[in-house]
Amino acid sequence: FSFVYDELVVNYSSSMGRGAINPIMLFKYLLLKVIYELSDEDVVERTLYDMSFKYFLNLAPEETNLINSSTLTKFRKLRLKDMNLLDLLINKTVELAIKEGVLKSKAIIVDATHTKSRYNQKSASEELLKRAKNLRKTLYGVHPGIKEELPNKVTTGVLEDILEYCKLLIDSINEKPETAANPAVKTKLNYLMEAINDDLENLKLSKDEDAKVGHKT
Structure with missing residues (x-):
């Protein structure tokens, strides 16, 4: 994984600030995150008890002093920006x-x-709908009768509508603390919430105030 240094050298300063956390470790965290479809928070938490994660990250089995999930979020958004x-x-x-x-x-x-x-990288809309679908699927496995209590699926294809649908879905689950606390549901819930926050941030940074909102089929 030493090639990570070469790829990211332009994103780090050798003379300013404190020494950064090893980018190879952060890169490996992201690999685990992608492979297992986990949020930044959950991939760090799983490293506390999953020995295969610790082995891959070169951590001792008893290691508990892990990175903060916000560090991984910043690395993903700032250091690996525009990198596939x-x-x-x-x-x-x-x-x-x-x-x-x-x-x-x-x-x-x-x-x-x-x-x-x-x-192929999915569009923001496709990724949100995929995570929402996986969350609902997990919910049905935990509480088969919950389907009637969830918001109707969105069909417009407009990102703003999909974001609103996802937020309604999250709110409906959070109204049921016991369901939201289920480990399988919580993992999928966090994964969807992370995508929503990312997309809202991108919309805020990139949207032209004079532009009209539309979509392509």
Whole structure:
């Protein structure tokens, strides 16, 4: 993972402020976050008790002094801004494989259809709806009869409408403390809330006050 230093060197200063937390560790945290679909808060919390996470992060089994989840959030938003995590990993994997002689061919053929469907970055609307769907699915498993108490699904495709639907969904769950406290529900709930906060922040920073709101099919 030493390539992480080369990729992020322009985002760090060697002469200002305190020494930063090792970016390789933060990068690994993000990999775990993506693989297991966890919020920043939950991926750090799981590291407290999941020995496979600690092994991957080079932490001792008894280690409890972990990073604050806000550190991971800042790293994700500021240090890795506009960087496609998966593309970076694929490029480096192929580069290392060629260097070590694992790949000897001059051409690499990829199943583009599968790659596109599995790994292409989703739009904000698609990602929100996916997380909301997974949250509802988890809820149905915990309380099969809860479906009638949840807000109706949104069908307009407009980001603002989807954000409002997701907030209503979260509010309806938080009105039931016992349900919201269920570990499986809580993980999916935090994951959706994180996406909402990210998208609201992006809308606030990027929206042109004179522009009209619309969407493409």
